[in-house]
Amino acid sequence: MISCIGFDADDTLWQNETFFRLTEARFIALLGGDPGLTERLHEAEKRNLGHYGFGVKGFMLSMIETAIEATEGQVKASVIAEILAEGREMLRHPIHLLPDVEEVVRALAQDHRVIVITKGDLLDQERKLAQSGLGDLFHGVEIVSDKTPETYARAFARHGAGADHAMMVGNSLKSDVIPALQAGAWGVHIPHELTWSYERADPPTDAPRFRVIQRLAELPDVVNATLTHNR
Amino acid sequence: MISCIGFDADDTLWQNETFFRLTEARFIALLGGDPGLTERLHEAEKRNLGHYGFGVKGFMLSMIETAIEATEGQVKASVIAEILAEGREMLRHPIHLLPDVEEVVRALAQDHRVIVITKGDLLDQERKLAQSGLGDLFHGVEIVSDKTPETYARAFARHGAGADHAMMVGNSLKSDVIPALQAGAWGVHIPHELTWSYERADPPTDAPRFRVIQRLAELPDVVNATLTHNR
Structure with missing residues (x-):
């Protein structure tokens, strides 16, 4: 049949979501530890789905956007560089x-x-x-x-x-x-x-x-x- | 046959490449106009192909990486925000x-x-x-x-x-x-x-x-x- x-x-x-959660936790730590950032990041991801679709690259772009918005444009370039490094780490993580x-x-x-x-x-x-x-x-x-x-x-x-x-x-x-x-x-x-x-x-x-x-x-x-x- | x-x-x-070239030109203008940035950006794109594959999202991530590296970490978040906006514009540009x-x-x-x-x-x-x-x-x-x-x-x-x-x-x-x-x-x-x-x-x-x-x-x-x- x-x-x-x-x-x-x-x-x-x-496994997949567990690596997203680990990266989210590092992202929040990088930005000073405000747990409210999780919600902001998820909102950015959903808002951007129509542009980026699903996947790690769109997640990276949404993390960068959230970092800029949540700091009102004060985030340092070194933090953005860390976000890029975290994303690339996801893209080469062993399954x-x-x-x-x-x-x-x-x-x-x-x-x-x-x-x-x-x-x-x-x-x-x-x-x-x-x-x-x-x-x-x-x-x-x-x-x-x-x-x-x-x-x-x-x-x-x-x-x-x-x-x-x-x-x-x-x-x-x-x-x-x-x-x-x-x-x-x-x-x-x-x-x-x-x-x-x-x-x-x-x-x-x-x-x-x-x-x-x-x-x-x-x-x-x-x-x-x-x-x-x-x- | x-x-x-x-x-x-x-x-x-x-048309496609013409929109990449226009975005590249705006990217270079955003960073002060050094034409050598084109070569740096292309190098970053090629270096990242194995991680990101082809497409606009990887191009956006490579522009951000190049902006950070070329300014030795001094680029302002507002410039990164502009790069994100330029990339999203490509993703909704009429064909x-x-x-x-x-x-x-x-x-x-x-x-x-x-x-x-x-x-x-x-x-x-x-x-x-x-x-x-x-x-x-x-x-x-x-x-x-x-x-x-x-x-x-x-x-x-x-x-x-x-x-x-x-x-x-x-x-x-x-x-x-x-x-x-x-x-x-x-x-x-x-x-x-x-x-x-x-x-x-x-x-x-x-x-x-x-x-x-x-x-x-x-x-x-x-x-x-x-x-x-x-x-």
Whole structure:
């Protein structure tokens, strides 16, 4: 029944938000420690999404903008240089795979087309996939500017038999699960302990193809159970 | 013989480098007018390509880095804020189609799969394509982190009958023509009056599938001529 399984990447296959949080903490320390800066930075990020899209480069630009605004133009160039250095550090940080990822992807790849569908900066996402060592397991990789129902319809048409025969797995209800369900696919939520406020959403109701798992190791059973669904 | 025609986007379908040059000129004026800054900025861009990839966001970050380094850390935050504003202006600048683009793409789309293969920031390239009004004419859009022979082999396998039956058209010998020829496709160079130093390369020699045109309106004849090639 399921021909194609899509995986989100950041915080589904490997850690991501934790590095953003660490960088945020350093950013706040650099600017004197006012915890209210977190909120200002998040507002700048959201305000700039329409210009910058998702990813580390836009985050760097939003940190610089917030540093200038929060200091009313008094921030020193040396602090901006530190922000640039922190961002570049994120862009070369080794990835940390989440538990069970390799085993589960390898097992599911035997009988399904497994693909990655991820937002973010093109080069950075490609780098992380290459570093993960999982690249050869995936039938396709879609790095997209946003995750809408159309994104999933297109990706699952391209790599499988359409959304109706596909499943999307990820840590963001807002980006991974709800739009995939709206496209007609199965949507499996695997919560991560850290989720960026932008990605939060209420769980869907009245969605028979919605599932929640606590560990990725539960996923093969969820996939198998779809075989008897609706019989 | 040709099933798929790939078009580069920036400076092939629409103006791009001219906006980078205008922003560079404003950047240099902001920092006091030293023309040597152009070279420093280009060096920073090239040095950062491995981190940032291509596109406006990386250009913004390289301008900020150059401003800090060239002033030995003395640049004022208000100047950095101006650089951010200039970059955001680039990201919302209306596109200007180059001559003949709509007519030629529309004509070739009748008998071929026409696709876009472009580097740059995902969201920005999607925005420009949407603004161009040409989106519906293209069978596919590939926004890629770099243009290698493998990039073309993959894109032409995905959208056509492989590189052997494909043609790539663009203003960059280095990115559009030479790697496409290496993949086995036809490579058509349409020079643009402004070309970023990074994109310069010597024309290929001993390449029977290499063509040069001066106006895009010449392209349909080049495509038709391939029908009798090798007979």
